Every structure is written in C-alpha cells, then in structure tokens.
Amino acid sequence: MHKSFRLDDKVALVTGAASGLSQAIAIGFASAGADLVIADINADGLHETAKSIRAYGQKAEVCPCDISDAAAVDKLFTQLDEAFGRIDILLNGPFAFNRVKPETMALADWNDAIAVCLTGFFLCAQGAGRRMIEGAMGGSIISIGSIAGASALGRGNFVYSVAKAGVHQMTRELAVEWAGHGIRVNALLPAQMRTPSVARWLDDPATDPGLVAHLLKGIPMNRLGEPEDIVGPAIFLASDAAAFVTGALLPVDGGNLALNAGGSHTW
Helix, strand or coil: CCHHHCCCCCEEEEECCCCHHHHHHHHHHHHCCCEEEEEECCHHHHHHHHHHHHHCCCCEEEEECCCCCHHHHHHHHHHHHHHCCCCCEEEECCCCCCCCCCCCCCHHHHHHHHHHHHHHHHHHHHHHHHHHHHHCCCEEEEEECCHHHCCCCCCCCHHHHHHHHHHHHHHHHHHHHHHHHCEEEEEEEECCECCHHHHHHHHCCCCCCCHHHHHHCCCCCCCCECHHHHHHHHHHHHCHHHCCCCCCEEEECCCHHHCCCCCCCCC
C-alpha cells in the first residue's frame, strides 16, 4: 500500500460499527494502521468488531451509544477523550427508518429516522469538529450517504431518502465551514449493498424473488455491492491520499447514478 493511504498513528471513531458497512470500514481502518473507538446500540456486535480490529494489532475502544441521544453522544466523546485524547477520523454510519408510504407515515416514524440518520450524524460531526479545531490538527469526517439522497427510490423509502439528502448537504456545508481548519468532510453514496441483514432479507421466502433482478436493472455493473466494496473508498477519504478532496459525494454504486432513468445497460 502506498504510504499516503496508510492510517498509522491515527485515531478513528466509527459509529454503527457493530455490523454492515460501518463494521467493514472499521476493520478496514484497522488494517490500514488506525486505532479505533467503535460505537453502536448493539454491544455484542461491537465486541465482535473489536476482536477483528485487535487481530490487526490495533486498539479498539468499545462504546455502546445511541447517536440520536445528545447526552449519549457527549458520553461517547468523553470516553474517546479519556482513551485517546484526540480524533483524526470520524465515520458516520448508522441508519434507522420504517418503510412507510408518505401519506400514511406517523410523525414518530419521521422523527425516529431523522434523529438517527441526520441529527445523530450532525451531533457526531460537531463533537469531532470541535476537537479537530481545538487540536489544530485537521482531520477527516466521512458520512455514509446513499444514492437515495441523490435520486428518488420510491417503495416507501421516503424519510430515509430525505434524511440522506440532508446528510449530503451537511457534508458540503461543513466542508466549506471547516476547510480553513484543515478538516475535510466527504460522503460515500452506496447503492444496494449485500450486507448480512440485506442478504437475510433477500433470502427470505416472503421477499419478492424478482426483486434482485429489478434492482440490477439500475446497476450497470450488474451486481449488488458487497461491504468490502466500500472499504477502499473510505480508507482513501480518511487518508492523506485525499488531502485535497473535500465536499465530495463519492458514489459507490456500480454506475447507478450514471445511468439515466430511461436508459439501460442491456440490449
């Protein structure tokens, strides 16, 4: 690995690290040399992630946390301060939403999704940004956005898509606000990824057997993404290899956003 992609002597905070994309990224950061603070509401999953991080010889501080709770986020950053006294990288990862049609959505469903997918990302970015500014060391903040925040998915993804669009604009605003402090702020925009939870859903007999074929119509690379597909882009944005990259919304989508809605990658 070229040295500019290494994360040696860096401290990364990864939220949502008990499973899925954030878990893969946390382990990827460790493979590149970072020590980690990992947070999630799933404590058992965090301990499994910590084992993989430590297998690379890196430190892993486990912090159960609901990022939608401001007091819990304050506690998370206190634990980070006590464990490492600095933060170089933040990865915002968790999501929560109910697939409900907008005309029947309860306000509680809206509030719950926005609290995790948008407000929680802001609280963590604010906590990291304050420390990066005070330490005058710069840093990298990365949020997991979505193709859903760039174009509409339908199928009851309404509040999730709205929240992710907010994440994308927050990314651009913070990139501009904090560029003078040497803080880079970027987002990754995955398409449908075959995380363990998605794989279980797709393999469920109750799921429409034609769903995967339908999804692949919008992915020119003709496959669903795998968690490992997002690790390299995340390491890039976290590392000095991306020293002049900020405010970017990087698709990790097999070409989904490049494909016109009326287009086709098949004849």
